[in-house]
Amino acid sequence: MLKIKEHIESNQDDYLELLFKFLRQKSISAQNVGMEEASTMLKGIMEDIGIETRLIETDGHPVVYGELHNDKNDFTLLIYGHYDVQPPDPVNEWNSPPFEPTIRDGRIYCRGVGDNKGQLMAQLLAIKTFKEVHGDNLPINIKFVFEGEEESGSPNLAKFVETNSELLKADLVYTSDGPMHETGAPFVLLGVRGMLYVELNAKGAKWDNHSGNKGNIAPNPAWKLVNLLNTMRDENGKVLIDGFYDDLREPTQSELELISTLPYDADQIAQQIGYKKFDMTKEDYYHKLTMEPTLNIAGFHSGYGGEGSKTIIPATAQLKIDMRLVVDQDPDDIYEKFVKHVHKYDPNIEVTRHGSMKPSRTSSDSEVVSIIKRAVENSYRQKPILQPSLGGSLPDYVWTQILGVPSVVVPYANSDEANHSPNENLNIENFFNGILCTCHVIEELGTSKFDK
């Protein structure tokens, strides 16, 4: 790997130049700005590196799909990323133009540099580096899926994977997106929580009634939802919906051991949340965040909310609930159980489903996970933090459930990358470390013997 490292160092200017070219090309999927130009440019960059590349149309923006074949090893790595970026608003809060990459204090400032163009380009430049150092024949097969709709919620990704499951056949999916751990340590994520978002609308009378003249007489939909909520969750947070926990996968011994190795600073968490004190144990914290589903009130609105008083019995009450789901809870099944619970309580409460995503988890006992862990450790010369799941949700299930392969997320960006915000940035060091890390991953996967 010394040669690889030296090669990266001596080509820094060229690598940055290529990244800057890609960054200057706008690709705002939500506003359909520059998407065609960006996908064509990316295809060109990949072809220049020697990757067999084509655009695959979807119902939205195309997927840029690439392949590299090895004739001696049948292990296939699928690298996933996205070439679309968030809108730059609010533009006036940027210290330099959002689409003109600018270096200040060792960081590149530009929309999309962290999320996800810099990390995507690190993968491609790792291929370029590997080939220039070791020759064209890489030690494994590599497939690339770079979609153009991640910042719009990946509406066509599941269908794309379903339709192209033969084409995409692989042994491991590898994603570099998001920030590294706050401590600066490398981070390997083995899963995500799923999600189910529902809205409940309860109706009382046709209009707000006077709370005096009609008090105890007109129905109050706010009380109805309050009473319903209390049939759904006890005070300790346990969800009381019938069958809610049926499919919950118990954490494995390895996952529990993993949790015990994770870094934990209660004061830091309190500060991140914006809460005066935080007194969970480490085990509790990670268990609740990664191994337990949630039933969250995201919004409750009924009646008067202004200054002072208004004496009404509200006509309507609206509730927004989001549930984070844990493997192997299925959003469709949970939705059914949820609706059943609501309608058993009151068939007149309207339930609307706003969105969902399946949870996903890759076993920490899996052989490829050990290899990735070793590769990352060798690259950063620091033990990576392995977390069994993210608290949030990403469309990771398209790989683990639709494609049916393990999936790991290894972020390359600095933890303060400010993605989705003004002055998004990437440490130049993180960019080059990312290139090196992907080279290590290729190398380790290539020299490992798998029981396939």
Added chain:
Amino acid sequence: MLKIKEHIESNQDDYLELLFKFLRQKSISAQNVGMEEASTMLKGIMEDIGIETRLIETDGHPVVYGELHNDKNDFTLLIYGHYDVQPPDPVNEWNSPPFEPTIRDGRIYCRGVGDNKGQLMAQLLAIKTFKEVHGDNLPINIKFVFEGEEESGSPNLAKFVETNSELLKADLVYTSDGPMHETGAPFVLLGVRGMLYVELNAKGAKWDNHSGNKGNIAPNPAWKLVNLLNTMRDENGKVLIDGFYDDLREPTQSELELISTLPYDADQIAQQIGYKKFDMTKEDYYHKLTMEPTLNIAGFHSGYGGEGSKTIIPATAQLKIDMRLVVDQDPDDIYEKFVKHVHKYDPNIEVTRHGSMKPSRTSSDSEVVSIIKRAVENSYRQKPILQPSLGGSLPDYVWTQILGVPSVVVPYANSDEANHSPNENLNIENFFNGILCTCHVIEELGTSKFDK
């Protein structure tokens, strides 16, 4: 009473002219428009009728106070009313100018004609009529309290009554305000429910947190208020706050009998409320409306309430609660119990008190109530509907609790008077019937022998 009736009939034009003069004088207390002119004009009208009148200053608009003495009878009737009116907004929804009394289809349209100038003027014209028919010496003593701040919540009335309790000494307080019963039948109200309005604010973190990355970790103040609410009231509406019902006065046998005589039309109530069906029994309905307190959610606001979804754990939750209180619940005492309950649950929930009013009830067994009932029946040639309490709240306690005398409310306006709304109106017939009714009341009270 035939002479009285004939006298009213032959003076209709003059009586209407006097009312119209009073109506044209704006007196919007909330906007301080015309208040001085109106109080001076009212004093003049009363003096012209031969009532000894003066303005008594308060911290707000003055009370127009009048007296009529009888040297043979020591029974004193106190007539209460108000000379201020609601603002006319929205003005463009009026079919004729709001301060120009206009007759259409047997109704006078003008701001304040029903609430309360027409009813107040009916009282004064009854005095004029009675004196012109029977001579200056009325059979009872009469005192008049016409305040100028009723439409602003009577903020100075309690203090006025306290300060002037000797001056106001009386045997019965008589108010004509509000609408008659929907059936057109005369209505005698013997009390009101009290009120206590509180706001609760629960705080979670300093900002809204991401429901994924912080789900199960960041505190959710909406859940906190939901859980609190469920410690406050069971599903049947029974309030669980310690001591809440301690001072509740059991309805008397007479009050229960009264309820059984009240008219009841479930379909009509359903229509008024705006609710598809209504299946309470009559006894339940009146008991819940007049004899039971309420704990009403007037508003609940937390987190996201827009279209679609936003995945947040809200930082704050706000709750507005109003309680209707029943004799002898005291708002101060209930507030103390309420706060104690909340802070036992969570001392960090902020409680703010927005307003309160004591409940009030006059015994239906009281001798004067029988006399008023008889007078009203004789006047309208129809049995009045006696209701032990209004569901809503009025400052009736200033008479029953501060002054310590029975109080009855006998509305003269038509049930569709549209008070507080555009096109407020009073049936001309209601106006003259009101004059006649007050004459009957004076006559009956004058010829009755009381055990005082």
